[in-house]
Amino acid sequence: MKVVLQDLTKIYPSRTRKGEEVRAVDAFTFEIPDGKLVGLLGPSGCGKSTTLNLISGLEAPTKGKVFFGEDDVTALPPEKRGVGLVFQNYALYPHLTVRQNILFPLQNLRGKEKLTKQEMNTRAEEAAGLVQIDALMDRKPSELSGGQQQRVAIARALVKMPRILLMDEPLSNLDARLRLQTREEIRRIQRETGITTIFVTHDQEEAMSISDLIVVMKDGVVHQIGKPQSVYDEPVNLFVAKFLGTPGINLFTGRVQQETLLIGEEAVLPVKGCADGKVIVGIRPEGFIPSEHGCVSCHMERVEVMGRDTSVVSTHPCALNEVIRSIISAEDVPNAASGVIRFEIKPNKTYLFNPATEERIRFTGTEQGGET
């Protein structure tokens, strides 16, 4: 079932008479294709949870429409939309066993949808099997670990075979190891059921790793929608570039002069098609190659080796970040004693932004390509 959001807007009136109204979601238009896993990504307070509530029907939009497939569901209350929702805190009924929790939505079915006890049990067992909690059916939620509770919550959302599955920060209450495991699990469950799934997260790594599509939001406004890798490779503005990637993108002040990018006084890259003027230069950590004749000279601080990654931490007078982090291959580790380290930079890992509007400035380099 595809989900179409049309000019979706939610405005909260101000609490005080003189205060400003809050535009939690501003003119969100987007079509989520059938059977995809979509991550709504943004810093906290960006309106992603509100968007989820608008889709579920728990909140009514100020303006705009929501379609499930061809049906306009904007006016439908949540109970008639047929969505499954997994809450951030799971919201499992603490006094009911796992089985009773999973059965709960089925017992609400009335009329021609009503199931026999036998059918309900079969459905509950199936849902529990899908999330691999069939052995825990007679426990209370308090006797389960966080990850297990999360699975129960997913099973409860899936058991009524929803048209859309919504998840609000599904991994934020789990510890790091469990988070990795559970996000794979969510991916697997979504693939197996083929249900269009929308989840909300503030963790870009989480969204990047499992989503088919990510929607990057800030202050109620959608900044970019696309496949995780293409959003990472082609950010439309400074916010998106900064928000995606760990370690984050390195930023410099620079300027363009006669189609050449300068950082400080060093000519760094030929940038065809760019007007002269000041720019913000963003370079991904993997965009640096240490080289004796490199065009960016930084002051070396230290080399950090974390697992398989080797990163060089250095400083540069024009950098907007405190330190520049570059991830390099282990063979290229420079002599740590030398004070100055020089880098070549990869044009396809380098982005220019307008310092005023923060919009991306496109350019064509002379030596396009390299690794992606």
Added chain:
Amino acid sequence: MKKNSLRPWLYLLPAIAFLGLFMVYPLVDVFVYSFEEGYNSASQTYFGTGFYNYSYVLHDPYFLQAVKNTFLIVMITVPVSTAFALMISLGLSSLKKLQELYQTIYFLPYVTNTLAVGLVFMILFKRTAYSEGLVNLLIRFFGGSSVDFIDGPYWAKMFVMCFYTVWVVLPFKILILTSALASVNQDYYRAARIDATPKWRIFFRITLPMISPMIFYLVITGFIGAFKAYSDEVALFGTDLNSAGMNTIVGYIYDMLYGNSGGYPSYASAAAILLFAIVLTITCINLLFSRKNVTV
């Protein structure tokens, strides 16, 4: 080492001394008196020991009347007031506007003096030579015949008594239940809404279990409070409760000690021990019941 083991006891000493002197000693003493026949507190003498006091109390028609009254009040007011309080709290918590104003209004009886409330009830219900009382005026208005609620038939007096008790205990219960309802995480209701749960089912399967510990607390304290009822009866029917036929067990104990027919600490002690046994039994039954049904 020895010093260490003495120190905690030293800290506890004031509390132990006070509790022992004013709680444990009187309790034991009452127990002892209840077996001493014809104990006289002035001369500190008695003629014998045995179960005579209990036998006397249990054969005293006033005591039996008091037990009957107390049980009726307990059995009627505890469930009725808890149910009413629950309904009112549900109503209050679903209010969107003026919720706090209504909460305050419902809480007013709690801060009102018992005797003042009793006086108001008298005015509402009592029939005098000059007036019929407001309630009787209403009954007459709707074509009924007036009833004397204060000096009239037993059922009418019991009705006023229960009405009064419910009214007096309601605010506290409403206060507890509204805060219990407010403490239920709204996500449970959102989850239930998403799953198209009917309203009655949300109430019985989610709300009620979630607030069951508080309901249980109210029932236990309600039982104990109603068993100890006395001042409310005095406020409505005056001090001569035996002749009004509206005495309670605590009232009986008081009368045996200080009332017009008083001066019998032995009988009073026996009655007190009987009351203690009744409250203990009921509380144990409640605890057993709750272990099966209350979910925390």
